[in-house]
Amino acid sequence: MSTNSPNRPAAPSGPNGPEVERFLRYLSLERGRAANTLIAYRRDLESYEEFLHTRGVSDLAQVSREDVTDFATGLTGSSRSVQRRLSSIRSFHRYLVESGRTDHNPAAEVKGPQQPGRLPKALGVHQVSALLESVSGDDTLSLRDRALLEMLYGTGARVSEIVDLALDDVSGSDAKSPEVIRLIGKGDKERIVPLGSKARDALEAYVVRSRPVLARKARRSTPAVFLGARGGQLSRQSVWLILRARAHAAGISDALSPHTLRHSCATHLIAGGADIRVVQELLGHQSVQTTQIYTKVTIDSLRDVYYSAHPRATG
Known part of the structure; x- marks a missing residue:
């Protein structure tokens, strides 16, 4: 800017x-x-x-x-x-x-109020699976919505990164979805993230069978991957509405946002043994401290399971 x-x-x-x-x-x-x-x-x-x-x-x-x-x-x-x-x-x-304009930083040691240790909202693996598997239709919008949700969870991308995704960012040399895609994050910083087989299959089905149908409805063409019902680039608000509608249909009553799937992706990676530096790179976090909060989520989850399951954990 x-x-x-x-x-x-x-x-x-x-x-x-x-x-x-x-x-x-x-x-x-x-x-x-x-x-x-x-x-x-x-x-x-x-x-x-x-x-x-x-x-x-x-x-x-x-x-x-x-x-x-x-x-x-x-x-x-x-x-x-x-x-x-x-x-x-x-x-x-x-x-x-x-820059040499002053010789001291009077704000360096000034502390603000302590923030409560809020943890990011994350769905369980079974909840994410239920959500994704519930979008099983073969119609134009179902193919789009399945690809959209698979991409949000599979890559851990921000909703703005997904709606700004262009066809050139997801096209392989053989015109099929590649194993990695390019995301443009905060500050126009580019990163390459892997694309799992589920997300890759859903994306390919959408791009080949559904996107051309939507694109024909547009007044002018757009390079955006994800399109709305009228053929224009899908908005962030539309993604929210799609997610909430699909979650409701899947019987998930929790209040969800696209960031919930990002949090879920990170939490499940950490719980599965992924190195925190790798997760940091995948999410596009500038500092590893931002990523470390997911380790606390995992530890708290392990603690809950332990106290509810071990016969000598309580009493």
Whole structure:
């Protein structure tokens, strides 16, 4: 995303506005941050600029740890939201130090509120199997929906990565589905992920037999793999609706989202003995710490099974 887009919000008008703009350009051009991430950073830094103005601080080199602590204390919202906004401030000050504009990072040691240890929602293996096997029709939309759900679970991809998937990303040299596909993740980062036999068969059936039927309904062609009933690129919201409808038909009452299948894929891989670094690469996580939460999911699951099954675990 170019920070010079005419559609972006106006640059901060305070004395630190130019530094904010340079930081956003750095995030966009050198770090490859996504458009939505840049918008969030801009919003966070604008509120920070206003806070510093109320304290009479116009020189970023004079910002103290107390200033940042007071700013963090005044933030409202969920602990996760506060932590994200504080992270923006830390990154900004770290950039200022690394670029030689200031000599210290006053935000480095400022801690936000503790986040509750929420675990990602994951379906059991039998639930995923029931969901996928329930989409067994041979009609156009059933072939599409089976391929869509197999791909979400089989690759652990984000819903945005699946809807943006192009035919060139999934076409092998023999015009059949390959054993690996290309995904474009956050920050336009490309990664190659394997495609299991179930997902590969479902994808091939859809692309050969169903997609051409849908494509003929479109006003103009699109390279997107997954198409809606009118032939246009399938939207993220449509994927949500498809998943919920298919889950309901399969008798699954849990509230599901496409991310549930991503979480399920990762959890089942870890439980099956996959190396955490491999899972990190598969999911496109920037940090392995993000991936490590799935090890806790697996440990908790093992603990539950142990206490319910071992004759001397309780009592």
